[in-house]
Amino acid sequence: MLRLIFSLLLLVTCVTAAEPRPKQLRAGAATSNLTPPLGSDIIGGFLPFPATHVHDELLARCLVLDDGTTQIALVVCDLLGLHRSVSVEARKLIEEATGIPAANVMISGTHTHSAASTLGDHPRGYFSDRELNDYQRFVARRVADGVRNAANLLRPAQIAFGTAEAPEHVFNRRWFMKEGTVPVTPFGTKTDQVKMNPPGGSADLVEPAGPTDPTVSFIALREPNGRLISVFSAYSLHYVGGVGGGHISADYYGFYCDALKKLQPNAENDPPFVAMMANGTSGDVNNINFRTPRPGKPPYAQMRYVAEDVANKVHAALTKVTWKDAAPLAARYRELDVAWRKVEPELLAWAKAADGKATGPLGKANLSAIYAGRVLRLAQASPQTKTPVQAFRIGDICIGTTPTETFAETGLEFKKRSPFPQSFMVELAHGYYGYMPTPRHFALGGYETWAGTNSLEPQASVKMLDALLEMAKELQADARRQTP
Numbered sequence: 059m060l061r062l063i064f065s066l067l068l069l070v071t072c073v074t075a076a077e078p079r080p081k082q083l084r085a086g087a088a089t090s091n092l093t094p095p096l097g098s099d100i101i102g103g104f105l106p107f108p109a110t111h112v113h114d115e116l117l118a119r120c121l122v123l124d125d126g127t128t129q130i131a132l133v134v135c136d137l138l139g140l141h142r143s144v145s146v147e148a149r150k151l152i153e154e155a156t157g158i159p160a161a162n163v164m165i166s167g168t169h170t171h172s173a174a175s176t177l178g179d180h181p182r183g184y185f186s187d188r189e190l191n192d193y194q195r196f197v198a199r200r201v202a203d204g205v206r207n208a209a210n211l212l213r214p215a216q217i218a219f220g221t222a223e224a225p226e227h228v229f230n231r232r233w234f235m236k237e238g239t240v241p242v243t244p245f246g247t248k249t250d251q252v253k254m255n256p257p258g259g260s261a262d263l264v265e266p267a268g269p270t271d272p273t274v275s276f277i278a279l280r281e282p283n284g285r286l287i288s289v290f291s292a293y294s295l296h297y298v299g300g301v302g303g304g305h306i307s308a309d310y311y312g313f314y315c316d317a318l319k320k321l322q323p324n325a326e327n328d329p330p331f332v333a334m335m336a337n338g339t340s341g342d343v344n345n346i347n348f349r350t351p352r353p354g355k356p357p358y359a360q361m362r363y364v365a366e367d368v369a370n371k372v373h374a375a376l377t378k379v380t381w382k383d384a385a386p387l388a389a390r391y392r393e394l395d396v397a398w399r400k401v402e403p404e405l406l407a408w409a410k411a412a413d414g415k416a417t418g419p420l421g422k423a424n425l426s427a428i429y430a431g432r433v434l435r436l437a438q439a440s441p442q443t444k445t446p447v448q449a450f451r452i453g454d455i456c457i458g459t460t461p462t463e464t465f466a467e468t469g470l471e472f473k474k475r476s477p478f479p480q481s482f483m484v485e486l487a488h489g490y491y492g493y494m495p496t497p498r499h500f501a502l503g504g505y506e507t508w509a510g511t512n513s514l515e516p517q518a519s520v521k522m523l524d525a526l527l528e529m530a531k532e533l534q535a536d537a538r539r540q541t542p
């Protein structure tokens with residue numbers, strides 16, 4: 059009997075020793091400055107204008123994770139968006155310098171409207187491959203440097219996932235209005251059923267045309283039982299705005315990062331804590347309550363209020379998370395051949411007739427001419443879009459990305475249908491392809507659906523979401539195969 063017991067104990071010991079144990083996760087985070095020179099054109103509105111002052115620096119905020127087998131990098135840039143070719147170049151440099159595969163690197167823009175363009179010299183040209191200009195090359199290099207610095211700082215880490223609710227800052231900006239009150243489009247038609255950014259407090263408002271996503275999703279990294287290394291957050295708020303004239307600013311995204319950092323003890327110790335705020339899915343969401351609009355505020359007051367409130371909510375949520383020592387990593391990257399939006403003959407004829415008629419201050423005639431130019435360029439789009447989508451597995455967490463200004467309902471659907479219970483999306487990753495309404499919204503019309511604001515086919519949101527869910531299922535299947 060003693061021999062039998064000894065043999066059984068030996069067998070159990072051998073089996074246990076043979077099972078692969080989760081490896082200790084490592085993490086490193088760093089920032090890199092992307093601020094352009096004064097005089098650079100600030101984009102975000104219909105017409106660019108020169109930067110005259112830097113209110114706060116634009117940064118690439120970088121996080122590198124290593125599970126002992128796989129490395130991934132998450133980068134959030136204080137930019138309106140970035141051209142696909144900038145991402146291609148930056149990820150090539152990252153792979154050369156660190157060995158992290160290009161497919162394992164996410165690079166997204168926050169969508170601040172107070173930054174210079176990394177979309178190229180002709181930002182409304184519809185081409186997936188571009189020769190980079192000087193500022194684009196600078197951004198690609200600085201992003202690569204930031205990831206390299208983050209990799210230099212890799213150290214043992216624990217990971218946690220959490221959420222915070224901030225519904226009071228997000229409002230759907232597309233509204234149904236009383237019949238006959240939706241304005242004529244720049245194309246001279248009265249076909250829209252909804253209005254983007256309607257008159258605040260108007261008696262003609264009926265109801266919002268879509269939902270919002272009030273949840274801040276975040277991934278936190280800390281030294282084992284020690285201080286925070288980084289918090290990667292995503293919130294579906296388009297931007298806040300309200301900057302000084304001609305100012306460069308990271309908007310509320312940068313203010314949030316500063317506010318969350320100030321709440322952490324020893325955040326300035328070497329290496330410093332790095333907060334990150336990516337844009338979730340906010341193509342139809344902003345910070346304006348159209349039922350009861352707020353009074354005007356001084357520059358930066360509203361974005362600081364939003365940033366500090368969201369930071370406080372995330373900081374409170376950090377006290378409730380469960381920390382883990384390991385998080386297996388994996389990534390999927392695809393470039394879809396989603397079609398550019400088709401320009402119908404009637405629309406092309408209108409654009410040719412309206413092109414070049416912009417004179418004087420921006421008004422209806424100018425807006426029509428601006429859209430005429432966009433339509434003409436869209437009609438000459440490159441044969442393929444090479445639309446990049448990406449999915450990451452970080453332990454029990456899944457992140458999906460799109461290169462568009464994605465509607466909130468798409469992000470909510472991804473969360474609902476993803477096989478990972480802890481899932482969220484990041485928009486404007488690896489490219490800038492305009493707004494991506496769902497097919498339902500195309501039928502409703504409105505600014506986000508106009509040719510030249512929207513540049514992809516009406517089924518683009520369906521195709522991208524399907525691809526992301528398919529990649530998420532692949533990541534889940536791989537995870538099951540790896541589980542002993």
